[in-house]
Amino acid sequence: xAAKKIHAIYTDDDLLMQAVTQTRAANYHISEVFTPFPVHGxxxxxxxxxxxLAITSFLYGLVGLAVAMLMMNYMMIDxxxxxxxxxxxxxxxxxxxxxxxxxxxxxxFFAGHLMVITxxxxxxxxxxxxxxxxxxxxxxxxxxxxxxxxxxxIQKLSKFLxxxxxxxxxxxxxxxxx
Amino acid sequence: MSSHYEAPIxxxxxxxxxxxxxxxxxxxxxxxxxANKSWWxxxxxxxxxxxxxxxxxxxxxxxxxxVWGLNKTIGWAWDITNFVWWVGIGHAGTLISAVLLLFRQxxxxxxxxxxxxxxxxxxxxxxxxxxxxxxxxxxxxxVLPIPNQFGSLWVNFNSPLLWDVFxxxxxxxxxxxxxxxxxxxxxxxxxxxxxxxxQKKIYGILSFGWSGxxxxxxxxxxxxxxxxxxxxxxxxxxxxxxxxxxxTSVVPGWHSTIYPPYFVAGAIFSGFAMVQTLLIxxxxxxxxxxxxxxxxxxxxxxxxxxTGGIVTVAYGIEYFIGWYSGVPYENxxxxxxGAATGPYWWAFWALIxxxxxxxxxLWVKKLRRNIMWTFLVALIINIGMWFERFDIIVVNMxxxxxxxxxxxxxxTFVDIGTFMGTIGFFFVLFLLYARTxxxxxxxxxxTILKTSGAGFKKLRADHGDNVSHVQHVxxxxxxxxxxANVEGKHFDSPFVNPTDEDLENSxxxxxxxxxxxxxxxxxxxxxxxxxxxQDNLKKINGxxxxxxxxxxxxxxxxxxxxxxMTDREYDLLDDIISEFPGRAKRDDWAGQALLLKNKx
Numbered sequence: 001x002a003a004k005k006i007h008a009i010y011t012d013d014d015l016l017m018q019a020v021t022q023t024r025a026a027n028y029h030i031s032e033v034f035t036p037f038p039v040h041g042x043x044x045x046x047x048x049x050x051x052x053l054a055i056t057s058f059l060y061g062l063v064g065l066a067v068a069m070l071m072m073n074y075m076m077i078d079x080x081x082x083x084x085x086x087x088x089x090x091x092x093x094x095x096x097x098x099x100x101x102x103x104x105x106x107x108x109f110f111a112g113h114l115m116v117i118t119x120x121x122x123x124x125x126x127x128x129x130x131x132x133x134x135x136x137x138x139x140x141x142x143x144x145x146x147x148x149x150x151x152x153x154i155q156k157l158s159k160f161l162x163x164x165x166x167x168x169x170x171x172x173x174x175x176x177x178x
Numbered sequence: 179m180s181s182h183y184e185a186p187i188x189x190x191x192x193x194x195x196x197x198x199x200x201x202x203x204x205x206x207x208x209x210x211x212x213a214n215k216s217w218w219x220x221x222x223x224x225x226x227x228x229x230x231x232x233x234x235x236x237x238x239x240x241x242x243x244x245v246w247g248l249n250k251t252i253g254w255a256w257d258i259t260n261f262v263w264w265v266g267i268g269h270a271g272t273l274i275s276a277v278l279l280l281f282r283q284x285x286x287x288x289x290x291x292x293x294x295x296x297x298x299x300x301x302x303x304x305x306x307x308x309x310x311x312x313x314x315x316x317x318x319x320x321v322l323p324i325p326n327q328f329g330s331l332w333v334n335f336n337s338p339l340l341w342d343v344f345x346x347x348x349x350x351x352x353x354x355x356x357x358x359x360x361x362x363x364x365x366x367x368x369x370x371x372x373x374x375x376x377q378k379k380i381y382g383i384l385s386f387g388w389s390g391x392x393x394x395x396x397x398x399x400x401x402x403x404x405x406x407x408x409x410x411x412x413x414x415x416x417x418x419x420x421x422x423x424x425x426t427s428v429v430p431g432w433h434s435t436i437y438p439p440y441f442v443a444g445a446i447f448s449g450f451a452m453v454q455t456l457l458i459x460x461x462x463x464x465x466x467x468x469x470x471x472x473x474x475x476x477x478x479x480x481x482x483x484x485t486g487g488i489v490t491v492a493y494g495i496e497y498f499i500g501w502y503s504g505v506p507y508e509n510x511x512x513x514x515x516g517a518a519t520g521p522y523w524w525a526f527w528a529l530i531x532x533x534x535x536x537x538x539x540l541w542v543k544k545l546r547r548n549i550m551w552t553f554l555v556a557l558i559i560n561i562g563m564w565f566e567r568f569d570i571i572v573v574n575m576x577x578x579x580x581x582x583x584x585x586x587x588x589x590t591f592v593d594i595g596t597f598m599g600t601i602g603f604f605f606v607l608f609l610l611y612a613r614t615x616x617x618x619x620x621x622x623x624x625t626i627l628k629t630s631g632a633g634f635k636k637l638r639a640d641h642g643d644n645v646s647h648v649q650h651v652x653x654x655x656x657x658x659x660x661x662a663n664v665e666g667k668h669f670d671s672p673f674v675n676p677t678d679e680d681l682e683n684s685x686x687x688x689x690x691x692x693x694x695x696x697x698x699x700x701x702x703x704x705x706x707x708x709x710x711x712q713d714n715l716k717k718i719n720g721x722x723x724x725x726x727x728x729x730x731x732x733x734x735x736x737x738x739x740x741x742x743m744t745d746r747e748y749d750l751l752d753d754i755i756s757e758f759p760g761r762a763k764r765d766d767w768a769g770q771a772l773l774l775k776n777k778x
Contacts (some may be wrong), residue, residue, distance in 0.1 A: 036367065079332065102341060170707055
């Protein structure tokens with residue numbers, strides 16, 4: 001893990017976007033960017049791979065649908081095929097219209113909750129987790145770009161970052177555990 | 179920058195020349211501040227109503243449902259009326275956060291947080307009624323398909339009441355995680371803004387360690403979008419399923435295929451009315467007039483107009499089909515015995531007046547943008563939509579197929595008390611929310627600031643679309659965080675060098691006092707921004723912003739450094755900074771700093 005990093009703080013999202021583009025063009029490695037709000041297009045500028053959470057959600061939805069169908073087929077058709085108000089409980093298909101509301105709800109339930117849990121796991125968010133933004137102002141109005149400085153001339157790199165419009169530049173020697 | 183272009187015809191959504199920092203400050207203010215007297219008064223009233231309602235509920239459950247005004251014909255009255263009313267109110271929140279997100283409506287940003295809170299709290303109230311209206315609520319868990327010792331006796335999945343269980347619990351839980359996920363960045367903002375260690379701890383837990391990484395934001399936005407995509411059909415399905423409680427029955431007046439869309443439209447109608455009621459008060463009390471503007475109120479009034487129109491058309495269709503069906507019972511329910519002319523004529527006309535006639539005034543732009551009038555109309559709609567549910571449930575049941583079972587319904591004080599109790603509970607929750615939660619999704623509002631903020635719109639109007647939107651929010655010295663560095667002197671402390679451009683405006687004469695400064699720093703120790711964190715020196719009694727700035731210029735950043743000061747250092751300090759002689763000694767800065775240092 002890189003031991004030396006430079007934290008460059010910007011006061012504006014347009015400036016940050018421009019700086020990110022320039023820094024990447026100059027072949028410096030941006031290890032992290034902290035922003036107070038979603039800066040649209042930042043993931044693209046950083047070259048982040050698109051997230052696959054939507055795909056997981058779709059799969060979870062299928063699981064929910066399967067659970068609902070198996071559950072109701074077992075309980076209503078296989079286990080106790082009762083006559084309740086003349087509803088045809090001979091096959092799943094015949095009584096399906098009354099199963100649709102719950103099939104729908106469970107699909108949404110699984111797709112929504114499991115995706116959110118996946119998001120919390122992937123992004124390592126849960127109660128009692130320590131925040132890792134290196135500067136508390138990054139949740140308010142400042143933008144922080146963390147650049148690996150290990151194999152670079154610090155003076156040159158900081159001069160470069162200064163030229164991209166950074167308002168504060170600091171060298172971080174001992175990297176926190178991520 | 180052209181990416182911030184927005185058609186000049188659009189009115190600004192954020193008034194005043196706000197910066198990003200202003201938004202956080204405005205949103206955090208009610209949380210960081212103290213509750214005022216009026217808050218306590220309203221809270222006390224709500225709490226009393228809640229406790230009274232709780233008493234009514236306990237009385238009902240322990241004595242029996244017979245304490246309500248229900249009879250053998252009318253087995254559902256206020257309980258289910260209130261249930262549908264509360265569920266309906268909840269729908270606007272999801273509509274604002276989900277449907278308007280899918281339609282990319284920027285105006286939703288300022289209202290979605292509170293609308294979602296309203297959803298959660300309203301659904302909680304709604305969720306009480308299916309339990310307390312049971313004859314044996316302690317067996318409520320039997321509605322769940324849990325394997326059991328009765329040969330695994332299951333539930334019947336044909337019943338809309340069971341669908342309700344699934345619909346409401348899915349709705350509540352999905353709304354909750356949607357709301358909470360959106361809250362993480364805002365909790366993080368409060369966590370990093372607050373000075374109180376208790377708040378820091380609490381909001382640290384609530385914010386789940388949100389750090390605002392680029393990847394987190396990418397996922398966050400995807401999750402919001404997918405949840406919005408899931409919540410939109412969910413919100414339509416939930417009230418549809420609630421309407422199935424009636425529509426799947428054989429009761430004339432209930433058995434109607436128009437119910438699902440008509441109930442959903444009614445839910446949005448009543449929900450927006452409640453959002454208006456709450457936000458018109460909140461914007462005033464929490465000083466958020468710059469974010470919840472007249473434009474927001476007008477937009478919501480337009481939604482009210484649309485959904486109110488749909489509901490009115492549905493009333494008309496019900497009447498038409500009642501006549502057109504040729505079914506005598508249907509015809510009877512609507513026309514000859516008639517909701518309009520029977521013993522519940524007042525409830526019917528209350529519905530027509532409140533839901534059809536009064537909202538028509540919103541077609542007038544002047545009234546639509548009039549906050550007082552909107553508030554009044556919203557209140558009237560809330561009442562009218564309660565009557566709509568009451569009419570549907572009670573009027574249709576009171577005169578059914580057999581004349582021998584005709585009857586009327588008279589509520590008891592327990593019916594009324596329970597309803598009042600839920601209103602009280604709702605406001606207890608909402609008032610607590612308004613004091614402890616960031617009531618505006620500040621992270622989202624910041625994303626529209628440059629396109630829709632009044633200041634930026636003016637900037638583009640004055641200087642053209644390609645004007646730079648770069649804003650500088652806070653000048654050095656910043657209150658927190660690592661020290662700044664400037665060109666040419668990247669990692670030494672910039673403060674000991676008198677030629678530094680940052681110090682040009684300083685009153686401290688470095689050239690003259692360099693010797694003394696060096697002596698002073700030698701005693702108290704140097705500050706290394708890479709390893710140490712600076713403290714808020716203003717906590718020391720006697721140190722103001724100006725003095726703090728001076729201390730920073732000398733290179734003093736931490737309590738530790740101040741705590742090492744003795745009389746000799748005080749004198750040196752007085753020599754260097756001549757404005758406040760003897761101040762440091764009088765206030766015993768070192769002693770104070772020692773306490774503050776140990777408290778950390």
